Amino acid sequence: MIRLLHCADALLDTPLSLPDLGKTDLRRAELRAVFSSLTLYVRKNGVRLVLIAGDLFHNSFLTPETLQLLQREFAACPACHFVIAPGSHDCYTPEGIYAMTRFPQNVHIFTSGQLACFRLDDIGADVWGFANTAPEMNGFQPLEGFRVRDRSRLNIFCGSCDITGEDSTAAVITKEQLARAGFDYAALGSRRNSDGIRRIGGTYFGYAGCLEGRSFTETGYKGAFCGDLSKKEDGTAAFTVRRLRFSRRHLECETVDLTGCRDLSAAAETIRQALAPKNYDSDAAMRLTLTGTVPAAMLLTEDALRPLLPPFFLFELCDCTARDHDLAWLEHDPTLRGAFYRELKPYLESDSENDRETAYLALRLGLQAMGHKD
Numbered sequence: 001m002i003r004l005l006h007c008a009d010a011l012l013d014t015p016l017s018l019p020d021l022g023k024t025d026l027r028r029a030e031l032r033a034v035f036s037s038l039t040l041y042v043r044k045n046g047v048r049l050v051l052i053a054g055d056l057f058h059n060s061f062l063t064p065e066t067l068q069l070l071q072r073e074f075a076a077c078p079a080c081h082f083v084i085a086p087g088s089h090d091c092y093t094p095e096g097i098y099a100m101t102r103f104p105q106n107v108h109i110f111t112s113g114q115l116a117c118f119r120l121d122d123i124g125a126d127v128w129g130f131a132n133t134a135p136e137m138n139g140f141q142p143l144e145g146f147r148v149r150d151r152s153r154l155n156i157f158c159g160s161c162d163i164t165g166e167d168s169t170a171a172v173i174t175k176e177q178l179a180r181a182g183f184d185y186a187a188l189g190s191r192r193n194s195d196g197i198r199r200i201g202g203t204y205f206g207y208a209g210c211l212e213g214r215s216f217t218e219t220g221y222k223g224a225f226c227g228d229l230s231k232k233e234d235g236t237a238a239f240t241v242r243r244l245r246f247s248r249r250h251l252e253c254e255t256v257d258l259t260g261c262r263d264l265s266a267a268a269e270t271i272r273q274a275l276a277p278k279n280y281d282s283d284a285a286m287r288l289t290l291t292g293t294v295p296a297a298m299l300l301t302e303d304a305l306r307p308l309l310p311p312f313f314l315f316e317l318c319d320c321t322a323r324d325h326d327l328a329w330l331e332h333d334p335t336l337r338g339a340f341y342r343e344l345k346p347y348l349e350s351d352s353e354n355d356r357e358t359a360y361l362a363l364r365l366g367l368q369a370m371g372h373k374d
Helices: 021-044 064-075 175-181 264-278 302-308 336-348 353-370
Strands: 002-007 049-052 081-084 107-109 116-120 125-129 154-160 185-189 197-200 203-207 223-231 237-245 250-257 284-291 293-295 314-319 322-324
Touching (some): 002 021, 002 154, 049 125, 049 154, 081 116, 081 125, 154 223, 175 197, 175 203, 203 237, 250 264, 264 284, 264 302, 302 314
Parallel strands (some): 002 049, 049 081, 081 107, 125 154, 154 185, 185 203, 250 284, 284 314, 293 322
Antiparallel strands (some): 002 223, 197 203, 223 237
């Protein structure tokens, strides 16, 4: 039996797609800290094999400091084998980072686009895999016609590839190929979100997802799989696995319908009630999409709503509301508000959609200002 950990798509030092540019340096540092947390777990929990299924970093953005951190963390786990299958962003090339860097002896990196094997006798495992040797592998099938030779050992596959048939630029394995190959476990990478561990034939397989979300397409807590893999008496695999959370933050997307809300306070209360069951904390980065029909004069902005909502780490607002354009109450308003409306009315009724949208925004801003609001 061996205890293994399967991770992928850490993409250390990659640019982040977040609304608050002032926090990008903090997020990059937190991402490096996540990898350190992973190796700390390895040392403290008897993990003998770490499978890194691609995109450990981004070739174009990796800093010398992060590369030194990787070397230190690998060296700090001498009892554990780290097997790396380069992906599309950290692809192996003769002049690339993997080729030009001296890693500790416990680090094993696939360097060929063809299927290869690391025979790890101290843990009784054969780890098969390949390297993405270019950002696009254009449907290359590393498992075509392959079967494992020695079924008495633990046979493991590690690779950054597509099993869904959705990515024509990636290396591809089919479920039929995976079932026929005879692996006990297949550690897959290239998908940022994990859909759990499944089984086909006698092979357990799954995508680990990324270690930390970097954009709002990577929602929820992120992490890795850790489990005990062994052979039963009949030669089939037994795999007891659990999902570990390593992410410091979690990105979330929520949609709230504001129909019926007549002012900002009512809108904020509706949002709070909709989010309350999720118990989001200050580690959440929130993209909030607002829908429904609201008064034309209601100004929904991040600055207006942020003080009225939970203290999210990051907050991004997408206003997709429709506007109730019943503005008859302003037609005969004798105050400055009415005069302002009547000045804008030709644009509010313009044949140009752009003019109408601009005029309604101007109306909302003007009415807010006249109401002594920011």
